[in-house]
Amino acid sequence: MEDDRLEMTGPQWMCGELLVQGSKNAALPMLAAMLLVEGVYILHHCPQITDVDHMLELLSDAGCLTHREGHMLIVDTRGADRCSLKGSGAGKMRAGVTLLGSILGRLHAVEIPYPGGCTIGKRPIDLHLKGLQQLGAVFEHKEHTLSGYARKLHGADITLDFPSVGATENILMAATLAEGHTVIRGAAREPEIAALAGFLQKMGAHIEGTGTSVIRVKGVERLHAAEYIVPSDRIVAGTYLLGAVMTGGEIRLLHVPTAHLGILPHILEELGAKVEIQTDQNGIAVKMDGKIQPVPWLATAPFPGFPTDLQSALMAALSIASGPRILEEKIFEARFQVAPELLKMGVGIYTEGSLAVIEGEARLHGAHVRARELRGGAALIMAALAAEGKTDISGMEFVKRGYEDIQGDLKKLGIVLH
Ligand code: EPZ
Numbered sequence: 001m002e003d004d005r006l007e008m009t010g011p012q013w014m015c016g017e018l019l020v021q022g023s024k025n026a027a028l029p030m031l032a033a034m035l036l037v038e039g040v041y042i043l044h045h046c047p048q049i050t051d052v053d054h055m056l057e058l059l060s061d062a063g064c065l066t067h068r069e070g071h072m073l074i075v076d077t078r079g080a081d082r083c084s085l086k087g088s089g090a091g092k093m094r095a096g097v098t099l100l101g102s103i104l105g106r107l108h109a110v111e112i113p114y115p116g117g118c119t120i121g122k123r124p125i126d127l128h129l130k131g132l133q134q135l136g137a138v139f140e141h142k143e144h145t146l147s148g149y150a151r152k153l154h155g156a157d158i159t160l161d162f163p164s165v166g167a168t169e170n171i172l173m174a175a176t177l178a179e180g181h182t183v184i185r186g187a188a189r190e191p192e193i194a195a196l197a198g199f200l201q202k203m204g205a206h207i208e209g210t211g212t213s214v215i216r217v218k219g220v221e222r223l224h225a226a227e228y229i230v231p232s233d234r235i236v237a238g239t240y241l242l243g244a245v246m247t248g249g250e251i252r253l254l255h256v257p258t259a260h261l262g263i264l265p266h267i268l269e270e271l272g273a274k275v276e277i278q279t280d281q282n283g284i285a286v287k288m289d290g291k292i293q294p295v296p297w298l299a300t301a302p303f304p305g306f307p308t309d310l311q312s313a314l315m316a317a318l319s320i321a322s323g324p325r326i327l328e329e330k331i332f333e334a335r336f337q338v339a340p341e342l343l344k345m346g347v348g349i350y351t352e353g354s355l356a357v358i359e360g361e362a363r364l365h366g367a368h369v370r371a372r373e374l375r376g377g378a379a380l381i382m383a384a385l386a387a388e389g390k391t392d393i394s395g396m397e398f399v400k401r402g403y404e405d406i407q408g409d410l411k412k413l414g415i416v417l418h
Pocket of ligand 1: 024025026028121122123124125126127128129162163164165166167190192308309331332333374375402
């Protein structure tokens with residue numbers, strides 16, 4: 001297999017057990033939080049993915065020393081005295097935005113390349129800036145850079161118009177060092193927020209209410225470095241669970257805090273799978289030996305609703321369900337990028353605005369397809385497993401942004417790759 005392509009022949013069914021990798025969307029804000037205070041940090045179970053590599057480049061640009069030993073990451077932020085990341089890779093990805101809160105918290109000034117949108121949407125940051133302004137920051141928009149300054153950060157009572165994950169993370173980080181009390185109302189409830197809060201609490205922050213929509217923070221004078229374990233990636237787990245439903249077979253995923261899966265186990269059962277939750281082992285087993293039942297109209301929603309990051313994989317699964325169904329994408333405005341590629345594999349899909357009508361009953365066949373973004377690429381791989389014949393998938397560099405070793409994972413789940 002060439003580096004950015006993957007070939008496989010279907011149909012195959014999944015059978016096996018897998019330890020799920022660390023979470024991309026939990027690890028990235030934790031790395032950003034390290035800029036809140038100088039020290040030597042250790043992260044365990046950190047996924048080896050390109051988005052983490054890019055974030056480590058940013059931290060190095062900010063003056064940090066980083067060292068990786070497998071899934072363990074050591075970050076020394078004692079030399080992180082630069083508030084400007086203008087020349088760095090910050091523009092290469094969006095996670096640079098999460099540095100706003102931590103750099104402001106510590107250095108009271110920050111400059112980053114203006115974060116662009118991406119294939120799934122414009123990705124504005126108005127909620128981030130509004131919340132940080134209420135904490136005392138002032139921002140200046142230049143042609144390509146965003147600068148922020150805060151003589152002093154003070155607590156505030158902040159209400160988010162939308163439970164933005166990134167905005168909640170940025171405001172939470174800055175509030176840990178703001179003078180006084182901060183309340184974040186309408187906060188995101190995703191498990192990654194609780195994971196970040198757990199890391200910040202180990203660093204000495206006073207935070208209550210994560211997992212609910214009202215988070216309370218009592219600012220402290222100073223934090224300190226900490227060691228932490230990154231939770232498993234609920235979206236990687238959900239991708240493979242939906243893949244098992246598509247191919248038939250039986251898989252068990254370990255190391256997955258099943259509470260992080262939200263409504264997903266219920267949806268898997270609605271699709272016709274037998275689901276067994278093993279809370280003592282943080283495990284979930286799925287067995288699928290019949291046709292996929294079409295779930296009623298399904299819309300993506302903030303946690304604990306159906307995650308937008310699994311919408312493409314669900315679209316692929318519904319394409320072979322027994323009957324037409326409608327999917328509504330309510331989080332991002334352009335998240336049906338995978339549809340034209342699934343059409344090449346014989347799927348009947350019609351999209352209009354935020355709605356996708358999936359005909360169902362498709363007989364998937366192999367094709368040359370291209371991943372255009374991270375989660376659509378993973379969905380194409382799941383579809384290729386259920387398709388008759390050979391599928392060649394290019395654009396695997398997108399998949400590597402979030403899936404550490406999807407080929408290795410699939411082999412552990414009984415899949416034969418070329
Ligand atoms: C995080 O993105 C995740 N990324 C995304 O995962 C995930 O899809 C998303 O949360 C929703 O769960 C990381 O954690 C690194 P949002 P984020 O702010 O924080 C609008 C993946 O595949 N919005 O909750 O950017 C925004 O346009 C990635 O792993 C504003 O309007 O998501 C979007 O429509 C993709 N103004 C909606 O809110 C703002 O200031 C949700 O965005 C911020 C967001």
